[in-house]
Structures are given as C-alpha cells and as structure tokens.
Amino acid sequence: MRFVDEFRDPEVITKTAEEIRRLADPSRHYRIMEVCGGHTHAIYRFGLKDILPSNVELIHGPGCPVCVLPMGRIDDGLALAQQPDVIFAAFGDMMRVPGTQGSPLEHKARGMDVRIVYSPSDALKLAKANPNKHVMFFAIGFETTAPSSALTLMRAKSEGIRNFSLFCNHVTIIPAIRAILDSPDMRLDAFIGPGHVSTVIGCRPYEWIVRDEHKPIVISGFEPLDMLQSIVMLLRQLKSGEAKVENQYKRVVPWEGNRAALRAMAEVFQLRPYFEWRGLGFISQSALRIRDSYAEWDSEQRFTVPGVRVTDPKAAQCGEVLKGVLKPAQCKLFGKECTPEQPVGALMVSSEGSCAAYYNYEHRKAMATSLAWPA
Amino acid sequence: MCLAIPGKIVELFPGTPHLATVEVAGVRRKVDLGLLEDNLPESGDWVLIHVGFAMSKISEQDALDQMQTLRILGEDEQAMQEVRGYGLEGFDDKKPS
Numbered sequence: 001m002r003f004v005d006e007f008r009d010p011e012v013i014t015k016t017a018e019e020i021r022r023l024a025d026p027s028r029h030y031r032i033m034e035v036c037g038g039h040t041h042a043i044y045r046f047g048l049k050d051i052l053p054s055n056v057e058l059i060h061g062p063g064c065p066v067c068v069l070p071m072g073r074i075d076d077g078l079a080l081a082q083q084p085d086v087i088f089a090a091f092g093d094m095m096r097v098p099g100t101q102g103s104p105l106e107h108k109a110r111g112m113d114v115r116i117v118y119s120p121s122d123a124l125k126l127a128k129a130n131p132n133k134h135v136m137f138f139a140i141g142f143e144t145t146a147p148s149s150a151l152t153l154m155r156a157k158s159e160g161i162r163n164f165s166l167f168c169n170h171v172t173i174i175p176a177i178r179a180i181l182d183s184p185d186m187r188l189d190a191f192i193g194p195g196h197v198s199t200v201i202g203c204r205p206y207e208w209i210v211r212d213e214h215k216p217i218v219i220s221g222f223e224p225l226d227m228l229q230s231i232v233m234l235l236r237q238l239k240s241g242e243a244k245v246e247n248q249y250k251r252v253v254p255w256e257g258n259r260a261a262l263r264a265m266a267e268v269f270q271l272r273p274y275f276e277w278r279g280l281g282f283i284s285q286s287a288l289r290i291r292d293s294y295a296e297w298d299s300e301q302r303f304t305v306p307g308v309r310v311t312d313p314k315a316a317q318c319g320e321v322l323k324g325v326l327k328p329a330q331c332k333l334f335g336k337e338c339t340p341e342q343p344v345g346a347l348m349v350s351s352e353g354s355c356a357a358y359y360n361y362e363h364r365k366a367m368a369t370s371l372a373w374p375a
Numbered sequence: 376m377c378l379a380i381p382g383k384i385v386e387l388f389p390g391t392p393h394l395a396t397v398e399v400a401g402v403r404r405k406v407d408l409g410l411l412e413d414n415l416p417e418s419g420d421w422v423l424i425h426v427g428f429a430m431s432k433i434s435e436q437d438a439l440d441q442m443q444t445l446r447i448l449g450e451d452e453q454a455m456q457e458v459r460g461y462g463l464e465g466f467d468d469k470k471p472s
Contacts (some may be wrong), residue, residue: 040376045448065377091426118460119427121407125463141426144377148428151409196379199423199431223444251437252379252423258430261410354378 009225012361016228017051023235030056031325032234035177036194037064037352038222045360046224057232059324060354062176063194064328065141066093067322067346067353068277069169072308074099077138077167078107079306080299087130089123090138093229099348100310104138120152120166122147127156127164134163136299139170143200146170146288147261150268153290154298167299168290172274174196174205175286179277181213185325190234192227193219195249202257203245210243221249268294278312278346279319318345321354328358335363378445379423379430380454381438382406386415397424399454400442404461427461 024030034040040060043049049058062068078099081088088104095116108114113133118125123137149166150295151298156164173194180186181289193206198219206217230248247253268291275287290298299305309369313320316333320326328334328347330351338344340356347353351360379407382397393409395416407428408415416422421438422429433441445451 042448116460117463118457119407121427122461122463128471129463141377144430145426147410147430148407148426151407151428155409196377196423196425196430205472223440252431252433254431258410260412261430280407 013225013228014355016232019232020228020235021053022058023232023239024053024056025239026053026055027255028055030189030235030238031324032056032190032192033059033061033180033188034192034227035061035063035173036197037305037350037354038193038195039192039220039227040064040354041357042222042224042227044357046227047361048224048227051228052231056235058192059188059243059355060321061191061324062180062211062277062280062322063142063173063197064347064350064352064354065145065169065171066097066317066350068171068176068247069097069140069346070276070278071099071310071312072276073169074104075101075308076305077169077299078112078135078168079308079337080303081107081112081114081136083134083175083303085133087115087126087133087135087136088138089115089117089126091140092116093350094138094140096343097346098343100308120149121155122165124152124156124161127161131163134165136165136167136243138167141170142173142194142197143261143265144196146269147200147258147264150264153268153294154264155221156297157294162296165297165299165302166290168269168288170269170288171277172271172286172288173201175283176277176280177209178282179283179286180323180332181209181215183323186323188215188324190215190239190375191217191246192230192234193217195219195221195226195253196259198247198249198257200258200261203247203253203255204257206245210245214243216243218246219249219253221252231301267291276309279322281319313344316345318347321347322343328355329363335359377425378450378454378457379425379441380445380458381433381441382422382423382458383427383435383438384418384420384429387418395429397422397429399424399458400451402411402455402458404458406461424458 269288347355386396
C-alpha cells in the first residue's frame with residue numbers, strides 16, 4: 001500500500017489490515033460496494049486493494065454525480081444556453097463532459113458564454129453583476145451539493161434577483177442503492193456508505209437496507225484507516241450474521257444529519273416522479289425538481305427544454321461497470337477508444353468515476369511496468 | 376465539487392450572519408454559513424466547506440487530518456483552486472461581496 005508512512009498511526013493501519021485478514025472467512029467471497037465516488041478515488045489512490053485479502057472484493061458504486069448524468073441532460077442544458085444573452089455557469093467538473101455536440105468547454109470555444117464557478121452562490125453573484133444577461137446554473141450533485149443550490153435559490157428569491165435560474169440535475173443516493181439491489185445480476189454482501197452525503201441526510205435513511213435486505217452498511221470517512229476500519233466493522237457484522245447501520249465517520253456525520261440543510265432542500269425541491277440515470281436507466285423518485293413556488297428560478301419551467309434522449313454508444317458498457325457487474329478494464333472500449341483524455345463514457349471523465357480512477361492508477365502502473373520490462 | 380475543504384472561521388459579520396471569512400491554508404475567502412444556522416460557528420471554529428457553503432463543524436485535529444487526506448489524494452491543489460475561486464475573485468467582479 002502506498003503512502004502508509006505519511007499517515008498518522010501507520011502501525012494501526014497494519015494492525016487493522018491484519019484484523020481484516022483474520023475476520024475474512026477464506027471459504028467465502030465478500031463483495032462490498034463503496035457507494036461514493038470519493039471512496040472509489042481514495043481506494044485506487046491509496047492502493048487499498050493491495051492490502052485486502054483476495055476474497056474481499058470492493059465493487060464501485062453509482063456515487064459519482066457527473067458519471068450518472070445522461071448525455072441528453074447536457075444537451076438540454078447547452079441548448080438552453082444557446083439562447084441570446086444567456087450565461088451558462090457550472091462547476092469545473094462539468095466542463096469536459098461530452099454532449100452530442102461537444103462539451104461545455106467546446107461550446108465555449110465556439111462562442112458560448114460559459115463560466116466555471118466554484119459555488120452556486122457565485123453563479124448568483126454573476127447574475128447580479130450582469131443584470132442584462134440571464135445566468136443559468138447547471139446544477140449537479142447528490143445531497144452534498146443540493147442544499148447549497150436550495151439556499152442559493154432562497155437567496156435569489158428573497159433578494160428579488162430574476163435573471164437567474166437553476167437547471168436542476170440533483171439526484172438522491174438512496175433510490176440508486178435500491179435500484180442496484182433490485183438488479184438481478186447483482187450480488188452484494190455489504191455497503192460502505194457515503195461520508196459527505198450522510199453529513200446531510202444522516203444515518204436513518206439507510207435503515208431499510210438492513211431491515212429489508214439484511215445487508216450491513218457502515219458510513220465511512222475517506223482516510224485509508226477510515227475505510228479499513230469500516231471494512232472491519234462490516235466483516236464483524238457479516239461474521240455474526242448481523243445487519244445494522246453503523247457510523248464510522250462520527251467525527252463529521254451526525255446520526256440525524258444536518259437539519260438546516262434538509263429544511264432548505266424541502267423548501268425548494270420536491271421529488272421527480274422518475275429520472276434517467278446513465279447506465280442504470282429510469283429510477284423512480286430518484287431526483288429533485290424545483291417546486292412551483294420557485295418556478296421563476298427553474299430553467300426547466302422558465303424555458304422550453306428540448307428533452308433530448310441520447311443512448312450511450314452500444315460498445316460502451318458504462319451501465320455494467322456502474323452496477324459493479326463488470327470491472328472497468330473488462331469494458332471493450334477501456335483504454336482504447338475511451339481514455340481520460342478522450343472519454344466516451346462519463347465514468348472516464350470525472351476523477352471519481354471508477355474508469356478514470358482505474359485508468360489513472362492501475363492501468364498506467366501496469367503500462368509503466370510492461371514498458372520497463374527488459375525486451 | 377465533492378471536495379470537503381477544511382477552513383478556520385476568522386471573521387464574522389454581525390450585519391450578515393450567514394457570511395463568514397474562512398482561512399484555508401493561508402487563503403481567505405467568504406463562505407456561506409446558512410447550512411449551519413442551527414448551530415452557528417464562532418470565530419476560531421473549524422468547518423468543512425462544500426461548494427462555498429460550510430456544511431459541518433469539526434475539530435482542529437480533524438481539519439488538519441482532512442487537509443492531509445486531500446494532499447495525499449492529490450486533491451490539495453484542486454481544493455485551493457476551488458477556494459481561490461470562491462467569490463468569483465480574479466475573473467469577474469474584483470470586489471468581495
């Protein structure tokens with residue numbers, strides 16, 4: 001494992017890894033899904049796989065907001081931004097994500113007014129500074145970013161800023177976990193729960209996973225020791241036949257979540273009846289729309305959205321990778337047509353996408369090794 | 376976007392209680408405290424920041440650990456770029472709000 005020495009308590013890390021080996025029953029194969037893309041990135045970066053026993057397999061989940069956004073939504077957002085006097089504002093993560101006519105960055109090169117912002121409140125500020133333009137903020141993210149979008153719309157309303165709207169692509173994590181558990185080709189033993197989403201929603205929303213599906217889930221932090229401890233907690237539950245929600249990341253995640261954030265979300269958003277997820281298809285009640293009381297700040301209610309639907313290239317197997325059925329390198333396009341430099345699927349765009357993480361750490365390492373091999 | 380950036384509250388504004396200046400590795404920017412309105416931080420407290428909004432209060436030790444995690448994940452530069460970008464400084468209106 002890389003970087004162990006740079007962390008506090010390297011000895012504890014070694015001991016925790018030993019504990020995992022002791023707990024893992026050699027006659028069993030454990031499939032543990034880390035739901036959050038941040039965890040996926042950390043797992044590859046730290047080389048955690050290298051110290052886990054081979055029968056403890058980590059499956060990468062759907063928790064990368066850029067990766068699960070269908071291409072049609074990007075096309076829709078960019079189509080709205082084609083209108084005169086519209087500024088398209090989005091987080092930097094969105095800028096290289098391909099639509100059918102190119103990414104936001106490529107549209108910028110063709111003359112569209114595209115701005116990177118680091119906060120939705122800065123998109124609102126952009127609207128204040130440009131009263132003769134309309135600023136459309138292309139909002140993405142799970143419950144980690146949705147409260148900030150909500151609060152920004154509340155401020156727009158209270159300050160009466162009318163040249164601002166939000167193109168809402170916020171999604172919620174629980175229905176995605178349910179869809180994965182309902183998928184017939186999926187067999188999972190336990191979950192590493194998302195850390196920062198849970199600071200908002202708390203631990204209660206996961207209780208059905210243990211009640212209905214009898215699968216353990218541990219909410220985890222992002223350091224190597226956090227994730228190893230979470231795996232120990234999961235293996236202990238599996239060994240004793242228990243299934244409960246445990247919180248390894250107590251230093252940041254309160255059991256009840258962040259009530260102020262949940263209030264802001266409830267004020268501005270309501271659940272959509274259904275929403276399309278890239279790779280997973282339509283999932284009911286899995287995304288947020290803006291309430292009618294905020295219609296004026298909703299790009300979709302304010303403008304006519306084309307409603308584009310784009311099917312992913314047939315050869316790309318993003319869906320199977322997203323559900324953990326295939327490993328990134330098992331996709332036919334991986335490392336050939338689809339690379340971080342020229343992504344075909346969204347899992348290759350974001351550093352939290354499992355394909356990009358796998359490519360950047362495992363594939364490059366393997367390539368370097370093969371090149372260094374004496375002829 | 377999904378980065379959680381640790382910052383120390385260094386200034387509060389009595390007139391605008393939802394704003395505070397935070398310091399992240401020597402860079403000072405304003406962030407929104409609206410999502411902590413039930414438990415507002417005080418000057419000297421540490422918070423985790425997501426997309427310009429303080430999302431949770433944390434201990435100083437956890438803040439330092441989080442910075443180290445970002446460094447080892449290779450995301451510290453990206454985090455600082457995000458912090459420097461808060462308030463549109465450097466590319467749109469130069470004045471802090």
